[in-house]
Amino acid sequence: MPRQLVLIGIGTGNPEHLTVEGINALERADVLFVPTKGEEKAALAAVRREIVARYRTRPLNTIEFALPVRDTANVDYKAGVVGWHAEISAQYAAMIGAMGPDETGALLVWGDPGLYDSTLRILDCVRGEGIAFSMKVVPGITALQALTAAFAIPLNTIGNPVTITTGRKLLHGWPDGADSVVVMLDGQKSFAKLDSEGLHIWWGAYVGMEQQMLIEGPLADVAEKIALARDHARAEHGWIMDVYLLRRV
Structure with missing residues (x-):
C-alpha cells in the first residue's frame, strides 16, 4: 500500500474532544507531524503532546517543524495566503516524501479539517508536486x-x-x-x-x-x-x- 496521511480533528483545545475514531487513528500512525513555531503554535503543540501522552499506548515518532510566518504586510490578502501555503506545501512535501512506502503519517488538526483550515488545500498542492500518498480525514469537534x-x-x-x-x-x-x-x-x-x-x-x-x-x-x-x-x-x-x-x- 502507498504511504498514507491521516488528518485527525482534535477539537478546540480540550483533549477529551478527541473521538474514538481519532484515538484509533492516532494509535495506528507511524509518525506524527507537529508545527511549533510562534507562541500560538507552541501552545497548540503542547495540546497535541498532551493528546499523544493521554491516548497513545506505545512510543510514537514525532517530527516537530517550524511553520513559516505569513507576510501580513502584503496588501493583496489572497496572494499573501497563496504564497504562504506554497512555503508550507514545500515543507510537507519533504516530510511526506521521507516517509517509508508503507508508513502512515498523522496531523492533529485544530477543530475540524474541513472548516476554516487550509491543511487539505495545502496537501492538494503537495500531490501536485508529484508526492504520492493516500489521505484519510477523521472529523473533529468544530469551534x-x-x-x-x-x-x-x-x-x-x-x-x-x-x-x-x-x-x-x-x-x-x-x-x-x-x-x-x-x-x-x-x-x-x-x-x-x-x-x-x-x-x-x-x-x-x-x-x-x-x-x-x-x-x-x-x-x-x-x-x-x-x-x-x-x-x-x-x-x-x-x-x-x-x-x-x-x-x-
Whole structure:
C-alpha cells in the first residue's frame, strides 16, 4: 500500500474532544507531524503532546517543524495566503516524501479539517508536486459546536439558515438576508463596527480549554466588554482563539 496521511480533528483545545475514531487513528500512525513555531503554535503543540501522552499506548515518532510566518504586510490578502501555503506545501512535501512506502503519517488538526483550515488545500498542492500518498480525514469537534455547547444554545433558529464568515468579511457589513451569523478569525474585532441595533452576541475564547472565556448579551451592551477582554487575554497568554455567534432578535 502507498504511504498514507491521516488528518485527525482534535477539537478546540480540550483533549477529551478527541473521538474514538481519532484515538484509533492516532494509535495506528507511524509518525506524527507537529508545527511549533510562534507562541500560538507552541501552545497548540503542547495540546497535541498532551493528546499523544493521554491516548497513545506505545512510543510514537514525532517530527516537530517550524511553520513559516505569513507576510501580513502584503496588501493583496489572497496572494499573501497563496504564497504562504506554497512555503508550507514545500515543507510537507519533504516530510511526506521521507516517509517509508508503507508508513502512515498523522496531523492533529485544530477543530475540524474541513472548516476554516487550509491543511487539505495545502496537501492538494503537495500531490501536485508529484508526492504520492493516500489521505484519510477523521472529523473533529468544530469551534461552532464547542461555542453553542458552552452556552447551551442552538446554532440556528427554526427553519432558518446560518451564515459562517470571517471578521474580514464582516467589516463590509451584515450579510444580506442573514438571521444567524457565526464569525471566525476576527482579529480586527469587527463586531464592534456593526450597527448593533437588534443584535445579540455569544462570544467565546479558548472554548473548551481551562482558560475558557464566555460573554453574551445585546451587542450594544457587551461589545466594549468583549473587546477589552479579548485584548487582555491576548496580552496575558500571547495568543487567542475566539469565535462568536451573532443573531437578530
